[in-house]
Amino acid sequence: MTDLTGRTVLIAGATSRSGLVAAQTLVDAGANVIAVGHDPVKLEQLAARLAADAAWMTEACDLTDERAVDGLAERLHAQDVRVDGVLHLVGGWRGGGGLAGQSDADYRVLERSLTALRFVTRAFEGDLRASSAARLAMVSSTAVARPLAGGANYAAVKAASEAWMRAVAQGFAKAARDAAADLAAASTVFRVKTLDGLEQALADRFVALWDEDAAEVNGTVIELAAAA
Template identity: 65%
Template sequence: MTNSLNGRTILLAGGTSAAGRAAARALLAAGAHVIVAAHDPEKLEVLAGNLPGLVTEVCDLTDESAVHGFAERVHATGGPVDGILHLVGGWRGGGGLAAQTEEDFRFLEGSLTALRHVSRAFDADVRASPAGREAIVSSTALVRPLAGGANYAAVKAASEAWTRALAHGFAKAARDAGEPLRAASVIFRVTTLDGLEDALADAYIGLFARDAESVNDSVIDLSS
């Protein structure tokens, strides 16, 4: 099954990192309409200046009302979103279990909060798309969590659980409507994203060339 990205709208949530730049560049080259939403206006300005055609939006993705306002603007000006790649992240850890602070956990928890807000705000869009694809970047650390990364692993585990719940929601909605599954929710795992930015972009784009049934609720390890 081949689903062209030409003309589809893809949202990169928190896409001002190197991985976001690589994904935006590849998606634009594939003909997609790309929106990057993040909280730092300066980083967004630099990104847009280097990628003609990119649309940027300043938005605190951890703020539910801000995300819903952003979704309303997208729907008013550009139509529904076909796909989302969640890239809000960060790392804090080390020092063993005793060194895992509440401040560090709350910082890391922002990625889960953003995932929850964004996925809910655009859930109907992705489910209604002829080829909806939603994905997160998780960590191979979940295979064997370490004391120094307890906060990080806990947040990633919760994010994976949320993403699998999205997959169930997509499947249930299609089943209840008596329609074929067209939306998929996927987990990408990496040991580190350093050096894998282009691989992540290619893997996400590749989801659109595969049948939703074959990738929904899947875990794809990009580090292997």
């Protein structure tokens, strides 16, 4: 089993079912977990479901607010906490109605996941680059490769998010080259058709990224599918 003892992993959007499973799986692997969400009540509910002696902490933060995200990073750094991993689970779905039904209001709601990804990765990029083994991952959708008119907003936001993750991957690789060092940080995209039923598979695959060479998974897209 992967040993993440001494590693600190931040879960962005941790109050979902997939966030709970990921938090518990990371704790079981020995990681220190920072569960971040915007709803303090849901964070309390999450905390109540994790083992009492688990190495975790919760942080309430609006991840679409740049100043709030920067403040979160500053609070953690003031406590001498540096992250070795980030799992981005901020998402949601709005769609339907063909192309004519792709409202700007729906797009703005969906865009919040990309906004959060941008703010979180910028705030913690220094931590990830400084780590001896850092892993960053987000959950995308198979809709990026096979978009439908009724999900055009959703697919567009996910495609933009994947492009951002590839840019982060290039930044990791360039920093390692410039320092004449081995690549230690990796940015990876997980694509799913739906997360329903794949929560544990996602958590396990994210943890397993630490067993792989950073150069092998940096900038890659990994599709997760339900077992046949």
